[in-house]
Amino acid sequence: MRALTWHGKHDVRVETVPDPQIVNPRDAIIKVTSTAICGSDLHLYDGVIPTMRPGDILGHEFMGEVVDVGRGNTRLKRGDRVVVPFVIACGNCFFCRRQQFAACDNSNPAYKADISQMLYGHHMCGFFGYSHLTGGYAGGQAEYVRVPFSDVGPIVIDDGMEDDRVLFLSDILPTGWMAAENCEIEEGDTVAVWGCGPVGLFAIQSALIMGAAQVIAIDHYPHRLELARKLGAKTVNYRNTRVYEALMEMTGGIGPDAVIDAVGLESHGFAPDNLYDYAKQSLRLETDRSHVLREALYACRKGGRVSVPGVYGGFVDKFPVGAFMQKGLTMRTGQTHVQKYLSGLLEMIRDNRINTTFLISHRMPLEKGPDAYRKFAFEQNETTKVVLKPGMEARNG
Amino acid sequence: MYRRHVRRSNGRALAAGVLGVVAGAAVLFAARNMMRGHRRIIEPEDAPRRTWRRKGRWREGIFAGRTITVNRPREEVYARWRDFAIFPNFMENVRSVTPLDQTRSRWVVEGPAGSTVEFETKIVEDRPNELIAWESDENAQVRNSGRVSFRDAPGGRGTEIEAVIAYDPSGGAVGRMTAKLFQRGPGVQTRRELRRFKQLMETGEIATAASRPAASHG
Ligand SMILES: NC(=O)c1ccc[n+]([C@@H]2O[C@H](COP(=O)([O-])OP(=O)(O)OC[C@H]3O[C@@H](n4cnc5c(N)ncnc54)[C@H](O)[C@@H]3O)[C@@H](O)[C@H]2O)c1
Ligand SMILES: [Zn+2]
Ligand SMILES: [Zn+2]
Numbered sequence: 001m002r003a004l005t006w007h008g009k010h011d012v013r014v015e016t017v018p019d020p021q022i023v024n025p026r027d028a029i030i031k032v033t034s035t036a037i038c039g040s041d042l043h044l045y046d047g048v049i050p051t052m053r054p055g056d057i058l059g060h061e062f063m064g065e066v067v068d069v070g071r072g073n074t075r076l077k078r079g080d081r082v083v084v085p086f087v088i089a090c091g092n093c094f095f096c097r098r099q100q101f102a103a104c105d106n107s108n109p110a111y112k113a114d115i116s117q118m119l120y121g122h123h124m125c126g127f128f129g130y131s132h133l134t135g136g137y138a139g140g141q142a143e144y145v146r147v148p149f150s151d152v153g154p155i156v157i158d159d160g161m162e163d164d165r166v167l168f169l170s171d172i173l174p175t176g177w178m179a180a181e182n183c184e185i186e187e188g189d190t191v192a193v194w195g196c197g198p199v200g201l202f203a204i205q206s207a208l209i210m211g212a213a214q215v216i217a218i219d220h221y222p223h224r225l226e227l228a229r230k231l232g233a234k235t236v237n238y239r240n241t242r243v244y245e246a247l248m249e250m251t252g253g254i255g256p257d258a259v260i261d262a263v264g265l266e267s268h269g270f271a272p273d274n275l276y277d278y279a280k281q282s283l284r285l286e287t288d289r290s291h292v293l294r295e296a297l298y299a300c301r302k303g304g305r306v307s308v309p310g311v312y313g314g315f316v317d318k319f320p321v322g323a324f325m326q327k328g329l330t331m332r333t334g335q336t337h338v339q340k341y342l343s344g345l346l347e348m349i350r351d352n353r354i355n356t357t358f359l360i361s362h363r364m365p366l367e368k369g370p371d372a373y374r375k376f377a378f379e380q381n382e383t384t385k386v387v388l389k390p391g392m393e394a395r396n397g
Numbered sequence: 398m399y400r401r402h403v404r405r406s407n408g409r410a411l412a413a414g415v416l417g418v419v420a421g422a423a424v425l426f427a428a429r430n431m432m433r434g435h436r437r438i439i440e441p442e443d444a445p446r447r448t449w450r451r452k453g454r455w456r457e458g459i460f461a462g463r464t465i466t467v468n469r470p471r472e473e474v475y476a477r478w479r480d481f482a483i484f485p486n487f488m489e490n491v492r493s494v495t496p497l498d499q500t501r502s503r504w505v506v507e508g509p510a511g512s513t514v515e516f517e518t519k520i521v522e523d524r525p526n527e528l529i530a531w532e533s534d535e536n537a538q539v540r541n542s543g544r545v546s547f548r549d550a551p552g553g554r555g556t557e558i559e560a561v562i563a564y565d566p567s568g569g570a571v572g573r574m575t576a577k578l579f580q581r582g583p584g585v586q587t588r589r590e591l592r593r594f595k596q597l598m599e600t601g602e603i604a605t606a607a608s609r610p611a612a613s614h615g
Contacts, residue, residue: 021608024602092599093599094466105599110590110604112606138606
């Protein structure tokens, strides 16, 4: 089959690799019809996530048709159309039972689990196409994918809703939703959202649906801010505006009741010395993205809520623990418990209560994957979300 | 005596693939004490001895101990572990374990360069739903012992399994060969094996990132 593989920093290729097969009883094999590139994939593309190996197949946002099912799976059958969560979860362990799927104990293979246990004190669950920290599973930017525990994760789409409307159930829609949920929004609340990438945009939409009185979106790309404004958010361009001062003035001097960091620490590596040096640079450094977390904690009102969907991997220097403690803030974060949100969100898509297609800027054949990565990484203003279609004819040029 | 052996084996070299391998008689005895260890000291201290800063006679390389919680009832967990024949499913280097009678089993373990090592073990203590302990035959080429205890996890969270494994760091030709058998530290190995056992118990399969069958353990 054809698959998009990682070979190093800014080096991804479409190659021919062996087709996957059923390995475990609860597996399914999915023929991919649509697969997206995520902001998280850019961390891999930029080479800042350790434990990647040349040839690893990328992609964790995908959907398609079931073409083979293991004998232990009675839920799916061939021909089913499914969206697959990026989180691989067993459904049986302590964490899955309480719907904390991204904390699943059993989906990261035993010997790979040691790496994250060493880094974080506890091992992470398995993800598709996201380094060997999270299991080294082959990803979905390919023609076929092996999906473990497929009787738990994938949600069946049985009413012919087109791919573009449901694809983002795999990650960014539940991620934006959970980010807003973690804000515990109350009547009259202002929610400030840093980052108007796909995650931030879905967080904005979710916060408004959950009843936020006002959502303030912060970014520096005019086009992305424009999308946020169309959703109903007020916007702040941090290139032109001092964010803390603006937020105070836009909230009657109180500060936002809840803040969302939908940026993360993506430009940082994991090496402690690298992080330390970087953090020692000016707090105002624009490319220093841990700046967002500091700014969010600083701006958040007393007793407010801090929600962090943005990905962090290692250490942050100058974490404002004083502001955190003295203002009595609450922080909630984590990889998204995708499975928990699927059916509720699917219903909202079906009822047109949530718009999932407005952010797609490009639809391209899988063969054009390397181009797509380049666009998403270096033309962020215009390239808001790329969907790759393995079945689509690759045109010349 | 222990000190000398440990230095020679240099910890890493002794890494073991079986849930335990290779133990002299004195070590077997010590393994039992290590498990009880913390109950016998004067200063109040509830942490198991293997986690102490000053371990006394406990040495990684001779002993490995790990605890894991399995979200299944104690009776079921005990019964699965009592079936030694399933060990190869979750123990990396164990090719087969064949029960010979109620208490004795024959183990075939992968050795260096495709070779295999065989030995017999017998169950020396068996308290249903509480504890299983085994030791290798006295004249086994590869000597080992293990004690696995089962207790209810609090709040209905299943069963806590504590496994303590003893290894014989004996020298000579056999010792050198044994050292080559196992590539990893016994602590790490034990943790991985317990994880796989947990996966098997909770999900019915062992997680692997392999894209096609035939690749072995995850
Ligand atoms: N928690 C999860 O499960 C989960 C799931 C998916 C993605 N993520 C993470 O969420 C984050 C966002 O993902 P995305 O797909 O939207 O990425 P993206 O790269 O498309 O968007 C990030 C946005 O942040 C903006 N930004 C950068 N610095 C900023 C600053 N100082 N202030 C305000 N905005 C700033 C960028 O301009 C960009 O528009 C990433 O870190 C990603 O890894 C987390
Ligand atoms: Zn993603
Ligand atoms: Zn689980």
